[in-house]
Amino acid sequence: xxxxIGPRETKVADEDRLxxxxxxxxxDFSKWYVEIIRKAELADYAPMKGMMVIRPYGYAVWENIxxxxxxxxxxxxxxxxxxxxxxxxxxxxxEMAHVEGFAPQVAWVTxxxxxxxxxxxxxxxxxxxxxxxxxxxxIKSYRDLPVLINQWANIVRWEKVTRPFLRTTEFLWQExxxxxxxxxxAQRETLDILALYQEFVETExxxxxxxxxxxxxxxxxxxxxxxxxxxxxxxGKALQMxxxxxxxxxxxxxxxxxxxxxxxxxxxxxxxxxxxSTRLIGAVVMVHGDDSGLRFPPAVAPVQAVIIxxxxxxxxxxxxxxARRAEEELSRAGLRVRLDARxxxxxxxxxxxxxxxxxxxxxEIGPKDIKEHKAVAVRRDVRRKEALPLASLAEAVPALxxxxxxxxxxxxxxxxxQNTHTTDDYEEFKxxxxxxxxxxxxxxxxxxxxxxxxxxxxxxxxxxxPLDKGEAAAGTCLVCRKKSxxxxxxxxxx
Amino acid sequence: xxxxIGPRETKVADEDRLxxxxxxxxxDFSKWYVEIIRKAELADYAPMKGMMVIRPYGYAVWENIxxxxxxxxxxxxxxxxxxxxxxxxxxxxxEMAHVEGFAPQVAWVTxxxxxxxxxxxxxxxxxxxxxxxxxxxxIKSYRDLPVLINQWANIVRWEKVTRPFLRTTEFLWQExxxxxxxxxxAQRETLDILALYQEFVETExxxxxxxxxxxxxxxxxxxxxxxxxxxxxxxGKALQMxxxxxxxxxxxxxxxxxxxxxxxxxxxxxxxxxxxSTRLIGAVVMVHGDDSGLRFPPAVAPVQAVIIxxxxxxxxxxxxxxARRAEEELSRAGLRVRLDARxxxxxxxxxxxxxxxxxxxxxEIGPKDIKEHKAVAVRRDVRRKEALPLASLAEAVPALxxxxxxxxxxxxxxxxxQNTHTTDDYEEFKxxxxxxxxxxxxxxxxxxxxxxxxxxxxxxxxxxxPLDKGEAAAGTCLVCRKKSxxxxxxxxxx
Numbered sequence: 001x002x003x004x005i006g007p008r009e010t011k012v013a014d015e016d017r018l019x020x021x022x023x024x025x026x027x028d029f030s031k032w033y034v035e036i037i038r039k040a041e042l043a044d045y046a047p048m049k050g051m052m053v054i055r056p057y058g059y060a061v062w063e064n065i066x067x068x069x070x071x072x073x074x075x076x077x078x079x080x081x082x083x084x085x086x087x088x089x090x091x092x093x094x095e096m097a098h099v100e101g102f103a104p105q106v107a108w109v110t111x112x113x114x115x116x117x118x119x120x121x122x123x124x125x126x127x128x129x130x131x132x133x134x135x136x137x138x139i140k141s142y143r144d145l146p147v148l149i150n151q152w153a154n155i156v157r158w159e160k161v162t163r164p165f166l167r168t169t170e171f172l173w174q175e176x177x178x179x180x181x182x183x184x185x186a187q188r189e190t191l192d193i194l195a196l197y198q199e200f201v202e203t204e205x206x207x208x209x210x211x212x213x214x215x216x217x218x219x220x221x222x223x224x225x226x227x228x229x230x231x232x233x234x235x236g237k238a239l240q241m242x243x244x245x246x247x248x249x250x251x252x253x254x255x256x257x258x259x260x261x262x263x264x265x266x267x268x269x270x271x272x273x274x275x276x277s278t279r280l281i282g283a284v285v286m287v288h289g290d291d292s293g294l295r296f297p298p299a300v301a302p303v304q305a306v307i308i309x310x311x312x313x314x315x316x317x318x319x320x321x322x323a324r325r326a327e328e329e330l331s332r333a334g335l336r337v338r339l340d341a342r343x344x345x346x347x348x349x350x351x352x353x354x355x356x357x358x359x360x361x362x363x364e365i366g367p368k369d370i371k372e373h374k375a376v377a378v379r380r381d382v383r384r385k386e387a388l389p390l391a392s393l394a395e396a397v398p399a400l401x402x403x404x405x406x407x408x409x410x411x412x413x414x415x416x417x418q419n420t421h422t423t424d425d426y427e428e429f430k431x432x433x434x435x436x437x438x439x440x441x442x443x444x445x446x447x448x449x450x451x452x453x454x455x456x457x458x459x460x461x462x463x464x465x466p467l468d469k470g471e472a473a474a475g476t477c478l479v480c481r482k483k484s485x486x487x488x489x490x491x492x493x494x
Numbered sequence: 495x496x497x498x499i500g501p502r503e504t505k506v507a508d509e510d511r512l513x514x515x516x517x518x519x520x521x522d523f524s525k526w527y528v529e530i531i532r533k534a535e536l537a538d539y540a541p542m543k544g545m546m547v548i549r550p551y552g553y554a555v556w557e558n559i560x561x562x563x564x565x566x567x568x569x570x571x572x573x574x575x576x577x578x579x580x581x582x583x584x585x586x587x588x589e590m591a592h593v594e595g596f597a598p599q600v601a602w603v604t605x606x607x608x609x610x611x612x613x614x615x616x617x618x619x620x621x622x623x624x625x626x627x628x629x630x631x632x633i634k635s636y637r638d639l640p641v642l643i644n645q646w647a648n649i650v651r652w653e654k655v656t657r658p659f660l661r662t663t664e665f666l667w668q669e670x671x672x673x674x675x676x677x678x679x680a681q682r683e684t685l686d687i688l689a690l691y692q693e694f695v696e697t698e699x700x701x702x703x704x705x706x707x708x709x710x711x712x713x714x715x716x717x718x719x720x721x722x723x724x725x726x727x728x729x730g731k732a733l734q735m736x737x738x739x740x741x742x743x744x745x746x747x748x749x750x751x752x753x754x755x756x757x758x759x760x761x762x763x764x765x766x767x768x769x770x771s772t773r774l775i776g777a778v779v780m781v782h783g784d785d786s787g788l789r790f791p792p793a794v795a796p797v798q799a800v801i802i803x804x805x806x807x808x809x810x811x812x813x814x815x816x817a818r819r820a821e822e823e824l825s826r827a828g829l830r831v832r833l834d835a836r837x838x839x840x841x842x843x844x845x846x847x848x849x850x851x852x853x854x855x856x857x858e859i860g861p862k863d864i865k866e867h868k869a870v871a872v873r874r875d876v877r878r879k880e881a882l883p884l885a886s887l888a889e890a891v892p893a894l895x896x897x898x899x900x901x902x903x904x905x906x907x908x909x910x911x912q913n914t915h916t917t918d919d920y921e922e923f924k925x926x927x928x929x930x931x932x933x934x935x936x937x938x939x940x941x942x943x944x945x946x947x948x949x950x951x952x953x954x955x956x957x958x959x960p961l962d963k964g965e966a967a968a969g970t971c972l973v974c975r976k977k978s979x980x981x982x983x984x985x986x987x988x
Contacts, residue, residue: 112602
């Protein structure tokens with residue numbers, strides 16, 4: 001028996017009461033974002049500033065992302081491995097641009113047990129340096145190439161301003177690191193992965209993106225080129241969803257990663273690296289959520305269908321056995337299903353709870369439904385009701401989930417289309433950014449000063465130069481009016 | 495084109511040449527262990543002392559372990575989550591026994607970016623403290639219980655003496671952390687998980703274990719009781735394979751984790767924690783390996799079957815299409831299969847290479863076999879050859895793999911049986927430890943001094959007090975000869 005405690009001590013922390021009342025997405029987007037994440041139990045704040053705990057309901061989304069993307073990586077010949085968390089300072093310092101880019105964000109281990117360390121160890125902010133030092137040992141011959149290795153790992157970057165999933169001191173990601181015999185092969189890998197990211201995010205997260213090249217001054221520290229996919233949140237701000245870097249020989253030259261080619265000459269390898277992270281969960285929240293809460297695409301939803309027994313009459317004897325059978329059948333069909341049989345809550349309370357938590361499909365089963373051999377299915381995306389025959393739930397539910405996945409994707413595509421503007425007129429550009437935000441597609445001369453002026457005056461910058469230029473003809477730079485055939489997507493961004 | 499480098503620079507590091515020549519397991523067990531791990535490409539040394547890189551071939555074993563165990567965890571109602579890597583010193587210090595146990599092994603972060611931190615952050619050596627602080631926020635009512643959360647994570651413990659997989663500064667593990675309304679429930683969970691560990695390790699790793707209670711002075715820092723499973727390596731030393739702790743209310747009292755029971759009284763929860771780690775890979779290497787290299791149980795083997803085309807005559811036209819078809823069929827049947835079509839190596843070289851790397855089944859296909867519509871299957875465990883009809887590989891190979899899994903398990907069981915001795919005679923005990931090692935099952939009075947004497951004189955200590963005592967009657971303490979009905983398994987250990 002535990003010690004019992006007086007009633008005076010039962011008070012629940014105010015912080016926890018407050019979160020029950022959530023802002024509306026349409027009224028205060030950024031307040032809604034942080035509140036819904038806690039209320040839906042995706043994540044919670046840790047006792048250390050800038051760090052978060054990913055709770056089971058949020059971690060299940062990550063597990064689904066991992067499993068769906070890992071399958072794609074393996075199908076394209078990549079293998080997983082695991083490299084150390086700590087990187088000696090001297091190793092991190094070998095590639096100059098790399099260390100300058102990351103040093104301000106590194107957490108340093110200086111003590112091990114009771115001892116001061118002779119050399120500081122960086123907690124990995126990314127793993128090019130440690131992996132480069134190993135590739136130098138493993139790669140000897142052209143026969144060892146390509147090396148196509150990925151790792152799923154935690155990453156630490158000391159951040160001043162943080163927001164759950166979008167920017168935290170620690171986050172989870174996958175980082176691919178490949179080595180090739182030629183520049184062409186490395187470039188092909190860089191773009192193949194970018195395309196894989198785009199297909200993955202659009203298919204499974206139902207989030208449409210723009211894919212393209214980053215500017216020279218926005219690229220990864222140590223890369224030749226950085227490519228990215230960028231999505232538009234419903235507040236009109238862009239979010240970087242994943243990056244793919246062609247590293248050239250920058251790392252192979254400092255880490256001495258060489259192979260003997262067919263003519264027995266030693267050459268430096270050509271490398272790539274690329275990553276997506278738990279940030280994707282934040283994108284799903286922002287892109288699909290509405291004033292009633294989250295809306296998960298079925299492919300990554302922690303729970304795809306929730307069954308709610310309608311508690312009327314002797315429901316425990318009549319409704320529950322049918323509800324349980326439905327749960328079993330749907331589970332057996334490979335769906336993530338939950339039966340909410342709690343007695344302390346009304347069906348109505350459960351409806352809003354699971355709507356708020358974003359479950360794509362609700363199945364209501366009551367005494368009347370059972371007489372009619374049906375369940376009432378309610379779609380979270382469009383809130384439409386329809387009756388499904390109880391006998392064929394295992395076929396009808398997956399079909400409906402497919403429609404929901406497609407429906408969410410279509411809605412997000414429409415939003416992106418409606419909020420992507422095209423103009424080379426800087427006054428119109430400023431008006432658009434002020435009033436509607438979104439992506440603005442404009443010609444740009446390539447000079448940093450022109451982008452800086454846009455940034456200073458509008459808080460928007462170049463997100464990417466698109467790979468797919470559509471039918472755009474040449475135009476004039478948004479700022480300086482020089483002739484230009486380079487298109488850029490501008491936006492304010494997270 | 496890469497810069498070409500003169501021939502003088504082509505020399506391969508001596509270290510890498512040396513590892514090609516591996517010691518025999520039967521002659522120098524511990525040298526063989528570290529050499530085979532590098533030669534088979536399971537792992538490699540990192541540039542930092544005490545840390546290792548898990549290479550794709552080794553990481554695939556961990557992925558199989560994760561997937562097979564995670565399935566069991568979910569089937570028993572556990573959910574995954576993710577907690578922060580860093581634990582503020584003040585939080586770690588709350589539970590006194592806990593901090594005293596772990597402080598000597600903690601790596602400390604003292605700098606973030608350019609700033610000195612006000613409070614040191616521990617890189618998690620285990621997560622009871624950080625998880626306890628979150629449970630205090632999440633658990634309010636008896637309706638919130640039990641909480642059954644697990645995390646897959648990396649762990650850092652500053653170690654003086656390290657050995658790949660067995661003891662490294664960083665390792666990967668799962669750690670379960672549960673909270674319950676009563677001591678009885680927590681105790682049941684502790685023992686249920688111990689039984690799950692035993693079943694998992696014996697079934698999938700084919701490693702038989704002894705399950706039991708640790709002594710008071712060998713328990714987890716902060717636990718009421720620690721239970722463990724222990725296996726016997728073929729050098730006669732024991733290896734701890736997993737632990738399950740009943741934490742009682744030790745952590746709930748210091749972290750203030752309370753729930754309102756049905757009578758509206760506040761009570762402290764009862765907790766458990768438990769873990770298995772990448773150390774299991776080391777056990778598989780040591781238990782099943784032989785003088786030709788590794789022998790993987792099919793359930794966790796990175797490659798379950800390797801197809802080797804016999805390169806005779808116009809084999810590329812005749813043999814390769816058949817070999818490719820076999821690879822496709824076995825893949826489609828869900829097997830992890832590899833076709834080794836490399837032209838620079840002979841079939842004979844490939845036979846020893848894949849034997850060394852522990853692939854459970856080799857399929858040889860040559861021109862003559864094709865005429866006879868068969869493949870030659872060679873089992874790695876007993877080296878027996880048999881012909882399999884090409885038309886039914888997808889049924890025959892899984893059946894053979896099942897036999898290999900059972901065969902390795904039976905061999906390891908026999909070894910454990912033959913190397914578990916029973917005696918209450920201390921002279922015989924000493925002789926056994928000197929000559930044969932293994933487990934020695936002896937009565938013990940419960941006094942620490944008696945165990946200390948055994949340890950000082952024989953380097954063996956108590957591994958566990960078995961849950962299953964068999965038909966052992968009461969006896970007399972090995973050392974002091976007091977009457978005792980407590981049995982203990984003694985062994986030298988890793």
